[in-house]
Amino acid sequence: MSGARQSIRQPIQQSTRGPVSLRAGVWLALALIGAWLVRNFHWDVVWRAAPFLLRGLEVSWELAILSVLIGLLTGTLLAAARLYGVVGIRHAAIAYIELIRSTPQIMIIFWVYFGVPPLTGTVLNPWPAALIALSLIASAYLAEVVRAGLLSVPAVHRESAYAAGLRGATIFLHIVLPQALRNMLPALIAHIIMIFKVTSLVYLIGVIDFFRAAMLVNNRDFAPYAIYLTVALVYFGCNFVLSTLIRRFDPRYTLSA
Amino acid sequence: MNVRKALKRPTLLACLCALAVVACMVPRAQAENTLDKIKRTGVFLAGVRYDFPPVGTVDGSGNPVGFGPDLAKAIADKLGAKVQYVQSTSANRAPLLLNNQIDAEIGITTPFQSREQTADFTIPYAWDSTTILVHKGDDLDPTHYGPPKKVATTQGSGNVTVFKRIVPDADFVLFQEYPDAFAALLNHKVNAVVLNRAATAVVLKSNPDLAVGKDINRDVWAIMIRQDDSKWRNFLNWTLQELWASGDYQKIYVKWFNEQPWFPMWSQYGLQPGIGGALSCCGN
Amino acid sequence: MDWPVIWQYRAAILQGLAYTVVISALAIVGSFLFGTLLGYLRLTRHALLTEVVNGYVEIVRNTPLIVKLFFLYYIAGLDAFPSGLVALIVHQSGYISDVITAGFRSISPEQAESGYALGLSGRQVFVFALLPQAARLTIPPLTSQFIEVVKNSAVVMFVGVQELTFETQEISQATLRSFEAATVATLLYVTLTSVIVGGMTSLGRRLRWA
Numbered sequence: 001m002s003g004a005r006q007s008i009r010q011p012i013q014q015s016t017r018g019p020v021s022l023r024a025g026v027w028l029a030l031a032l033i034g035a036w037l038v039r040n041f042h043w044d045v046v047w048r049a050a051p052f053l054l055r056g057l058e059v060s061w062e063l064a065i066l067s068v069l070i071g072l073l074t075g076t077l078l079a080a081a082r083l084y085g086v087v088g089i090r091h092a093a094i095a096y097i098e099l100i101r102s103t104p105q106i107m108i109i110f111w112v113y114f115g116v117p118p119l120t121g122t123v124l125n126p127w128p129a130a131l132i133a134l135s136l137i138a139s140a141y142l143a144e145v146v147r148a149g150l151l152s153v154p155a156v157h158r159e160s161a162y163a164a165g166l167r168g169a170t171i172f173l174h175i176v177l178p179q180a181l182r183n184m185l186p187a188l189i190a191h192i193i194m195i196f197k198v199t200s201l202v203y204l205i206g207v208i209d210f211f212r213a214a215m216l217v218n219n220r221d222f223a224p225y226a227i228y229l230t231v232a233l234v235y236f237g238c239n240f241v242l243s244t245l246i247r248r249f250d251p252r253y254t255l256s257a
Numbered sequence: 258m259n260v261r262k263a264l265k266r267p268t269l270l271a272c273l274c275a276l277a278v279v280a281c282m283v284p285r286a287q288a289e290n291t292l293d294k295i296k297r298t299g300v301f302l303a304g305v306r307y308d309f310p311p312v313g314t315v316d317g318s319g320n321p322v323g324f325g326p327d328l329a330k331a332i333a334d335k336l337g338a339k340v341q342y343v344q345s346t347s348a349n350r351a352p353l354l355l356n357n358q359i360d361a362e363i364g365i366t367t368p369f370q371s372r373e374q375t376a377d378f379t380i381p382y383a384w385d386s387t388t389i390l391v392h393k394g395d396d397l398d399p400t401h402y403g404p405p406k407k408v409a410t411t412q413g414s415g416n417v418t419v420f421k422r423i424v425p426d427a428d429f430v431l432f433q434e435y436p437d438a439f440a441a442l443l444n445h446k447v448n449a450v451v452l453n454r455a456a457t458a459v460v461l462k463s464n465p466d467l468a469v470g471k472d473i474n475r476d477v478w479a480i481m482i483r484q485d486d487s488k489w490r491n492f493l494n495w496t497l498q499e500l501w502a503s504g505d506y507q508k509i510y511v512k513w514f515n516e517q518p519w520f521p522m523w524s525q526y527g528l529q530p531g532i533g534g535a536l537s538c539c540g541n
Numbered sequence: 542m543d544w545p546v547i548w549q550y551r552a553a554i555l556q557g558l559a560y561t562v563v564i565s566a567l568a569i570v571g572s573f574l575f576g577t578l579l580g581y582l583r584l585t586r587h588a589l590l591t592e593v594v595n596g597y598v599e600i601v602r603n604t605p606l607i608v609k610l611f612f613l614y615y616i617a618g619l620d621a622f623p624s625g626l627v628a629l630i631v632h633q634s635g636y637i638s639d640v641i642t643a644g645f646r647s648i649s650p651e652q653a654e655s656g657y658a659l660g661l662s663g664r665q666v667f668v669f670a671l672l673p674q675a676a677r678l679t680i681p682p683l684t685s686q687f688i689e690v691v692k693n694s695a696v697v698m699f700v701g702v703q704e705l706t707f708e709t710q711e712i713s714q715a716t717l718r719s720f721e722a723a724t725v726a727t728l729l730y731v732t733l734t735s736v737i738v739g740g741m742t743s744l745g746r747r748l749r750w751a
Contacts (some may be wrong), residue, residue, distance in 0.1 A: 107723060110709075352719055413710070
């Protein structure tokens, strides 16, 4: 009981981490043991398919980064509509954000590619459809991130700028937005991670991203253990790099909405 | 009134409004027939499989190769057009066709009567057989794989219908890709995989302790095209037979299946009268 | 637009919906319990325990859900439904543990200290002072996490569980009415998430007595 009393009494700022060398040593040992355990998998298949897989990884990253950029722009507009807009626009923005966030991402991709063309009569190729779908998803989530960022700038900044004689757009662009962007950086990177994971769903419409490339190689050469382990390791690697980036900006950041 | 609740209402309201708008829209009418369109644009959009060797797969750089792509190229040459490959899967082959994103699907589509409600098919362009894949030493007779045994195949495959004809109460586990079904078989999650004989080559190479069972039926593949497009359908039917008559079809088939085709094109008694100048059947 | 044909498949849709609801509900409960446990373990001062939990959460958060699912189904040998459930629980609990930890950490230390000053024991402080405040703080992020569970539940179709998204594909392949099928499925998913949001909101209101 006294142990629990101790832990709650003191404010806990950072998790206690042991010396770096010890942790690195433990992980390295685990990695070596793991490598020895999987030595019999068909790694030659992965090796031969490496250029194709790398191209797929490129596509995954392209889609993720482009959709995040587009999503950031449109998300900012949505957040502004939600914070400063008139009643009708505000509710439209909220409706859109809630709709996209409540629907499984695979449904949104399905919709954009299969559902929209018969209605509008246009022909949509897989890659543009994937980009549009991912941008829609990104914009809804990033709208919330931007809104939180904008709200995190203390009102007094806006008020002092107003008192100093600046007006609306200038205040927004030069005072509020830069600070908001800096505050929302961890959340932004977290959502890049999320979108990167969602890109694997574009297999449904035939875009050859990293996951689909791995599946095609598996279809051709059948080496599921090696291939899926490679997929896991690559995704882990990419995500780990990104989360480390988050931690550098804000050690206490957590992926909560 | 709870503000949160009020904010949630616009979502469903927005959905219903969108539905109402959309329900009033009429689908775009088919304007031009496919043959004219290809002659005009100079591009033949061919839907091919990327996930079913040897009918369609990808090479090391990600380009589609296989029996389907080669056949599509031969058809494009006859048209005097360029071929552009579009990846088709069991899930998206019909929407791709109906949305004019492909002009023909040259894959592993069986021309079920039910499918002809929404698409049209050419004459059969290749034949295969449906069979089961089991562990070595297991029963090779497909009719013995009713419950409690489990069988696996992919979602959307015609194999479900075919197998249910001989085992009406079959217990199916449906995966998204064949390798997942193979992995399930290897891990003893299912007792057999129902698939085309052509699909067994890949997994047998790396797993010699699997065996192929008896054929269930002959499975036929046809090229899938849009409905009511007779000029295009005729062209494809005649081109297939002309390729057969000139021997090009057989060359492509041998390249990918390592054997001569064991089926005829159009009829076992000969090609359609008029192809290559022939007037009638039966040896004339 | 051909809506009547979807009505013919209502049995399949309902069956898929049933699978989705059951696996989502179980996964929500399971991941909440497991995530809370992990989050709580991280609040203690044991360096090794914190390290282990951190490492586990890091691995879980950075690997795709489908890889975990395949690992459980093919390598660990679980059946389809259990492997889907465990994969969902393991996946979401990584995120929920972060939410719980953040929730507790954001309570200012004076709360606990006032409790001790008033003579309450450690357990009483936790249950009556910290828990209600933490619950109120974590309800919004937990709501999003639970919605994520519902959306992620579609992944179990990769091991053969015939849930709602699977049935949507089945219908759209059989009838070629992808638009209508997708619309119906989307409405059902939105309804599910609205139920979750409504439930969590009323839960949050009831906790305001603290």
